[in-house]
Amino acid sequence: MLKISHRDKKAVGYPGTRWSSVNAPYLFIAPSFVLLAVFFVIPVVAAFLMSFTDFDIYSLAHFRFARFVGLGNYMNLFSDPLFWKSMFNTFYFLILGGPLTIFVALLAAVLLNSKLVKFRSLLRLGFFAPVVATLVAVSVVWKYIYDPRFGLLNYALSFLGVAPRDWLSDPVWAMPAIILFAVWKNFGYTMMIFLAGLQTIPEVLYDAAGIDGAGSWQRFWRITVPMLAPTTLFVTVVTLIGYLQLFAEPYIMTGGGPMNSTLSIVLLMYRQGFRYWQMGYAASLAFVLAIVIFILTMIEMRVQKEGSAV
């Protein structure tokens, strides 16, 4: 990459410049840096401090009503069954929904990558449509699809002889229903990334394997999967981070119920922070979420690295 060094600038010397080029990069970065400071750095530090207070609805009226509580919020959090429930739910969603999304995406990508399939770009667009759709809007649509009496899902399942079910009102089925929706909504994105990854695999490899007598299944496992490893790492991390922040789906479709079976960490945080105005408590929740995301991302990258080294 070519860059202008300090010496170059001095050597050239340019008339009509208002700011010297030494200052220019700082001025160019200044707006984003200031915004970042005001709306990110300061708030994160403030949230950290806040998580050691009981800042709440009373404190919103008078700051003096806030108390320093030390690790109180964190202790309450870890002894709150609702917190563990929301952790469990979020991981349930992640562990079932994440791999499922990636699997469906990979399947779709491999199919669409096959030269045998016609109208590929059109079909690709169809799979991708849910990704660009507004999450709230399609959540609303799916809430009606899951309706126990008039919903499309129960109707479709009736052909398979499955009895109607009230998907979103059942503590056992509400989360799977949300997972199914999330897979539908998100797999198109991952599919696109996989498609790009597939295109980077040299055709020669497949041809060579074909000569060696490898079947298509073998070719998939021996060539496609290993060659896609970096892509898979990327989509896994993106899916991981996205899915840990589950919010709008349960907010719209279940409100976190029934029996808190779809209450996610972010939904709990929203409820505590912006419905009950327990902002200190909510801040501690936000930090725990951040730490969880950080650790998982690290683990994920480590695992993948070791996996691909083998």
Added chain:
Amino acid sequence: MSLMVMLVFVVFGCSRRNEGLTKITFWAMGSEGEHLGSLIKEFERENPGIYVDLQVVPWGSAHDKLLTAFAGNATPDMCQLGNTWISELHAMDALEPLDSFIAKSNVVKEANYFSGIWQTNVVGKKVYGIPWYVETRALFYRKDLLSVVGMHQPPKNWDELLKAAKLLTSYSTKLNGRPCYGIYLPVNPGLEWDEIFFAWQNDGNILKDDDCYSNVLSQNDREAFDYYVKFFKLGYSPMEANATTNLYQAFASGYVGMFISGPWNINELRNRVGYLNGKWSVAPLPVNKNRDANAGGSSFVIFRGSKEKEADWKLIEFLSLPENQLQFYRGTFDLPAVKSAWSEGSRHSSGQDSTLLGNPLISAFYTQLESSRPFPRIPEWEQVTDKMGQWIETVVWGKNTLDQALIGMDKDINRVLEKRRWLKSTGKMAD
């Protein structure tokens, strides 16, 4: 001090008025706001010089919106307030006490209102809201189905309610060939409060000691929760969170035979399932030790930040006149808070009674309103009811026994109230 403030405002108000138009901003919620237009126009005609900027806020977001408006110093002059929220906004010091206005008013007098409703507007010893329209819950029931199973009167007490639910469940299930339910009681925590009514009706209460501690471990509360849960355990009430989505269809198809709800549903049922008219009716809630339900509805409040408090009050008085209350009812089907408005109107010589009291569907609510009381007025109330609902839900689904749930509920509610106890103990909270 507050007198000083008042004085300043009066002076301010006058000088502003001399300049020309006095503008007051009024937030009204949902369909109430939409139907207020013509009354506001009439008010402006009678009070040239006052211009009312009416803003309509949807109910679903009204609560959050008010809190954030306050947080952002963007409150209107006056507002329609769900009267369970008055305490909350009072706690934030957002509302103007109205006692001095009431003292010199010819229109607004405490005696004109249902006492339970009036009480919802009192915090400490001061009045912060004037009831506008009222609302309580009553029992909607399928008259036709009940009489088929041999009950020609709506259930009058708890035993009869359980019996009615049982009979309707088995009758409708057999008739429709699929599971049907006698009564719809909400299983998910949220907007409905039937558990609390049952507790009250059993002389129980959710909170005690100046609303600083949970009372759910008391025997009376326990019996009430047990009664509530029984409807689910016995299969008389559906365990579904989405029943309300299609409640009207569910009621019409016999899927549920009874439900407890507010007066607006009279109109909803007429509009949505008009073919069912005459087959259903409304009764006051069945009595146990009493028949208490909550005194709900909306009040007018004036925000402390308002610069036009005299004009605000004029509008309140105008909307509190019996004839205007009745006119508002005709638009929205919100029941008048002023008692005399209920007998306002004509009794035709033909014997047809057009007053509200003459309509049996509506008069059920009048009976109910006379034994209604407010929810505790504390900012934590929403959290308390959420906690309660969540624990009861676990019993309904069989995850906890009632006693396990009550212990958890008790602990949770007491934790929520910790701040309140602290503020009380340090004397920082002014009532």
Added chain:
Amino acid sequence: MKKRSVKSLALTSVVAVAVMLVLIPFFWMITTSFMKSGESFSYPPRFWPKAFTIQQYQILFQRLHFLRDFLNSFAVASLMTVSSLFINSLAGFAFAKYNFKARRFMFTSFLVTMVIPGQVGMLPVFLILRQMGMLNTYWGLILPGTVSAFSIFFFRQYMSTIPTDLIDSARIDGCGDFKIYWRIMLPLARPALVTLGLFTFLGTWNDFMWPLIVMNKDSMYTLPVALANLMGEHAPDTELMMAGSVVTTLPVMILFLALQKSYVSGLVAGSLKE
């Protein structure tokens, strides 16, 4: 050869059927939105209205202020797109073409923001906006989300590929730094601008949680917030809710269709970077 075409037909049909399944919710959403109230309460479910009616849309736009919400969404998304493109491309330019002391430090700071999820600072940001009187304003919604580390990196990558000779010769012609950015870099970075602009516009339009928190005045609602609120009051009105969903999601889907090439290329570039 013939065997191959049979296989091709079979595979294509399998994928086509899958695509159709994926698209059914959209199809049902659109047709239901043209039904009259109550028509969708039927079993088996209807996929086609008995008679098309725009009744639901009339209710939305005439009584429920969806036009206003639409304009809010449009204004917020457009302002966000313009300001974010400007600010991030400036920073990206600096990182791509200058060597300066704090370069490493600043670059790392931006990198860190990608690791910490936005929700962490949300509560204090709310309080800051409240203090500044910016709740219920467009800028209150926009400013906290303007800076995007992703966009800055994207611009940096793209602008690195623009030959530095161009800059040098502009300098000799007497161009100032900002002029170089405005006259040379921006026009040359057009594809990056289109791609990121599209990302930002769609992302802002579809965003829910932040507008839910910042916009509490109904006059300031964006479409997703308005739709979520509508759910609270009109849940039994399936047809109306579907019309609301159509109004909310169709504009961005059309926009995407129009510019899908840039969108997809950006998506792929984002995944293959570094």
